[in-house]
Structure formats: structure tokens, C-alpha cells
Amino acid sequence: MLHRLGFRRRKTGTFPGRAKDFDKWQAQQAAFIKHLEELIQCAEKEEIDLVFGDAAPFVYGKFNQYNWGKKPGYAPRGYGRYRINVYGVYDVSNQAICSMYNEGYIDAELMAEYLPWFRKQMNVDQDRPLHIVMDNARYGAATVNTATTLKCSP
DSSP states (O other): OTTTTTOOOOOOOOSSTTOSOHHHHHHHHHHHHHHHHHHHHHHHTTSSEEEEEEEEEEESSOOOOOOOOSSOOOOOOOOTTOEEEEEEEEETTTTEEEEEEESSOOSHHHHHHHHHHHHHHHOSOTTSOEEEEOOSOGGGTOOOOOTTOOOOOO
16 A cells, blocks of 8 residues: 555665764854855855856666556667766856766866866956865865866865
8 A cells, every 4th residue: 555655665864974973063064054154245245256066977878667567668778887977066146057068077187177167168357266165076175287287176
């Protein structure tokens, strides 16, 4: 009966994930939110540029699907791990989205290519500080040395 109503057996997770000291974690989150609100106010006054960035990988092909039927159904699907990776940022002050994509990986090299491109595309004042709020993926903490010694770090 529960299956017919749409229920599934699910594993219960913990909140927050892996937080050993909940009070300390909560204090850190409150401090982060306060700092973020200050940055948003500075961005609204156009003292800084503030963007939120994240990556999204889109996989080619279809995944197995389930359906009800009397005969088995077949559909073509992609093979391997081919994907389109999209990295985009949301600009707080002008509410614009700017993205770049590739078929390789989202890594430090892409970020080193993306950041100067983004500054030229979206920001009028090149001397104004740029603040990027990112997730904790590895590409955000990596350092890249290119021919022009461009460094990408948090």
C-alpha cells in the first residue's frame, strides 16, 4: 500500500553532515552569514563586485528509466563519461548570469581561463575588487601557473 501511495524506503541523514560540535558549527554559520550580508551591502553600493559561482556537469545520453508495460522497452543511450561542464556565476548587483562551458573538466585551468574572461565580459570597473562565493570543490583552492603567471586561488 505504501508503494502505491508514493512512499519509498529512504535512508535518514544527519543535520548538519559531519558536524562534531553543533554549537560551534552554528556560530561559524552565523559569522559567515553576517560577513556575506556585509558583502552584499557593499555590492549594492557598487564598492565591490560580488558573484556566486558553481559548476554543473551535464552527462550525454539517457539513464535507465522504469515504466510499466507488457513488453520490454529499449531506448538508445550515451556511452562512457562524456559530459558538458558548465561553470557559471550570478552577479548580485546587476542580477546577470555569465557562464562558460567545455567538454573536459572543471579544474584550475578552466578557472584561470574563466576569471579574466568574466572580468572583461561583466565588470566595467577593472580596479574594483571582485569577491566570488564558491563551493568547496578542489578547483577553487588550486593554483595555476600559466605563461602569464595567472594565479587562481580562493
